[in-house]
Amino acid sequence: MASSDRPAKRSKMENGGGSSAAAPPGPPPSKPVHSAAKENPYLSHLPPEQRFTRGDAEGSERGAGPLANGRSGNPLDGFIPRQVVGSQVRSVMEGGINPFSITPTPFSKKYKDILNKRKELPVYAQMDEFYEKFQESQTMVMIGETGSGKTTQIPQFVAYSDLPQTRKVKGPDGVLAPRMIACTQPRRVAAMSVAKRVAEEMDVSLGKEVGYTIRFEDATDRRTTFLKYMTDGMLLREAMNDHNLERYSCIILDEAHERTLATDILMGLLKEITARRKDLKLIVMSATLDALKFQKYFNDAPLLRVPGRTFPVETFYTQEPEPDYLEAAIRTVLMIHQAEDPGDILVFLTGEEEIEDACRKIKAEADDLASKSPDLCGPLKVVPLYSSLPPAQQQRIFEPAPAALYEGGPPGRKVVISTNIAETSLTIDGIVYVVDPGFSKQKVYNPRIRVESLLVSPISKASAQQRAGRAGRTRPGKCFRLYTEKDFISELIEQTYPEILRSNLANTVLELKKLGVDNLVTFDYMDPPAPETIMRALELLNYLGAFDDEGNLTPLGEIMAEFPLDPQLSKMLIVSPEFRCSNEILTIAAMLSVPNVFLRPNFAKQQADAARAEFAHPDGDHLTLLNVYHAYKTNCPDPSTGSNWCWQNYLSHRSLIQADNVRSQLQRTMERFDLDLVSTDFSSKDYYTNIQRALTCGFFMQVAHKEGGSKGSYTTIKDNQIVSPHPSSCLSHSPEYLLYHEFVLTTRNYVRTITDVRLEWLVEYAPAYYNTMNMEGEIKRQIMALEQRKGKKDKKKKDTQG
DNA sequence: GAGCACTGC
Secondary structure (H helix, E strand, O other), rough: OOOOOOOOOOOOOOOOOOOOOOOOOOOOOOOOOOOOOOOHHHOOOOHHHHHHHOOOOOOOOOOOOOOOOOOOOOHHHHHOOOOOHHHHHHHHHOOOOOOOOOOOEEEEEEHHHHHHHHOOHHHOOOOOHHHHHHHOOEEEEEOOOOOOOHHHHHHHHHHHHHHHHHEEEOOOOOEEEEEEEEEEOHHHHHHHHHHHHHHHHHHEEEOOOOEEEOOEEOOOOOOOEEEEEEEEEHHHHHHHOOOOOOEEEEEOOOOOHOOOOHHHHHHHHHHHHHOOOOOOOEEEEOOOOOOHHHHHOOOOOOEEEOOOOOEEEEEEEEEOOOOOOOHHHHHHHHHHHHOOOOEEEEEEEOOHHHHHHHHHHHHHHHHHHHHHHHOOOOEEEEEEEEEOOOHHHHHHHHHHOOOOOOOOOOOEEEEEEEHHHHHOOOOOOEEEEEEEEEEEEEEEOOOOOEEEEEEEOOOOOOHHHHHOOOOOOOOEEEEEOOOOOOHHHOOOOOOOOOOHOOOOOHHHHHHHHOOOOOOOOOOOOOOOHHHHHHHHHHHHHHHOOOOOOOOOEEEEHHHHOOOOOOOHHEEEHHHHHHHHHHHHHHHHHHHOOOOOOEEEOOOHHHHHHHHOOOOOOEHHHHHHHHHHHHHHHHHHHHHHHHHHHHHHHOOOOHHHHHHHHHHHHHHHHHHOOOOOOOOOOOOHHHHHHHHHHHHHHHOOOOOOOHHHHOOOOOEEOOOOOOEEEOOOOOOOOOOOEEEEEEEEEEOEEEEEEEEEOHHHHHHHHHOOOOOOOOOOHHHHHHHHHHHHHHHHHHHHHHHHHO
């Protein structure tokens, strides 16, 4: 839509997360700082033997369970579809002995109580229908609306049909282990919490029979886990080293309608794998009506539709388009507060700044109303919600609405002003009114200038419906859309474009190759990305040396794919031992992978800037990040007590803990490939330049050249975009060439997180890119001059030697 | 002289 009669909001564009800058409080310790985070904090609740998958132990074969009729010694026998019917399963569920526990155990009282609740779920009523479709075909599609119970129940239904824990098979690694059922989730918290719930429902222990795997945490047991919840990205990682996903007998892709990059790749991949492996079952679960598209994609797989369990939501539209959605949203909240029955309000806005602004305005207006007419208007509690908010403040959304100001007075009300985070990731009970202006920030990728940015855009119909549904979780609700019904019908697109169409695919293309996909263009994508996007990715990967000229993965590319990083970062990390700075590059890569570590609260901008200046390195922001990390490790040896120091230095403790975690993970990957962890002596004049050289090896395509005339103006190499160094940068001078980590489109074109580099390095480490054939203008002349000088020097050297 | 929508490895 965006056209004529939609409110035109100034386009705000912003690049993906990143960091910016700040003078070292003394030099960093010359001894490399290794990660102190030996203990994973996520795992502290589990005994040590449960924290990681065991790889070597021998399991014991157990007797067949009640449904495993006539299984023989043939390992494949267990995977031939058996005719399990609901009545059989229900009788086992109701029985006395838990067929899933490692040692036969009677069901607990709690199990029976939970079972009675499970029977009320809509999906339970369709168990027979599920088995019918599940058994008739290798792949099936399911639509389960909110509250249907699909995420918790379907994997259990599958478990009953196979009782795979009774059927241990020797894997490729020689370990006797059950074939697993995997259920993927787009988000970590979901994978974790659903696994916990399902372990309770099945009356087994979390991390034993039922587990979960997410980044930084594997709560599964190689010998006993048969049902595993995991993030979609994690399954994709596993597929990189096991192209057939041999450890699994059934894979359930949940929340497929969200169309995350990982889900999309998995769908294409699983379509291929199921064709090769007839014993692998696939269930694709979606919450929307878009299921027909899924069904068609999976060769007309049978479809099961399960209703949700929510309350009706009445929708209202505006008569005329709203010229200013922010103002309209504020007005609507105040109107609801004055005229509607008690019940909390949820408002969707696009970003932090807008939300804080709206909170202030609503608070002021509501306080005014309550003081002027205390008989009509109760107190209003306004709560902001967005992801960068500290967790303690995020918790405020669960606080109850305020009480009436006096006994018998009008009741109080809570209003949550949120980003899209409340659309999928967080559910707030008790919301009765939703205010939907119809916008969100969305990622867009422009392959022409190779820039990903965030743009305020109209949402889709599916998204609008999801938002409305947030009003009907506990009782009937109302949704106020701040656009006309006509616009809803004719201007909003049906579904948000899947992520694969809106992203830079450099990483994805590398992953696909590693996954064994030969032809990236003919791969069966549900929605094929623009060929130009793939070409851009191939070009980058070829220049980085990950792909050869035939488009095949090189040995370097193989290793690059193993790092959970963008290819530029993994490249610089892999070459860093050659420059004797891998300890430092590890730190920089980790710091670049987490949200900005520098805090700059509105009430203390100057103090924050002064604090950052204490860490600043004159040659650039990458080195500044290194200083910050070293200072953090020196001053906060124990992460649990570091928050005070961080706060005093205007640093985000959360980001630093995260960086430390990422650093350890990257270090483990380095060690796995025998990449040396080394540092140049800090007193050496090469200490910093070695780091800059390694940076150059990864980021030579992200370099800007100083414009001849105006001071502080740069042009990007190749794309000739005019850019300015981001004001947050601590680079103290204007070098001829600067390397940037990200290109940010906001009020102007900015390059953020920048470092001084020399043309000699660019030419030396990226000769295929920086040569006179490939470049033009000023840069070409400079390269020629450089080569001439070098030629002369070499000749002189030769002459003196000769 | 500015601003992290949201996930994931």
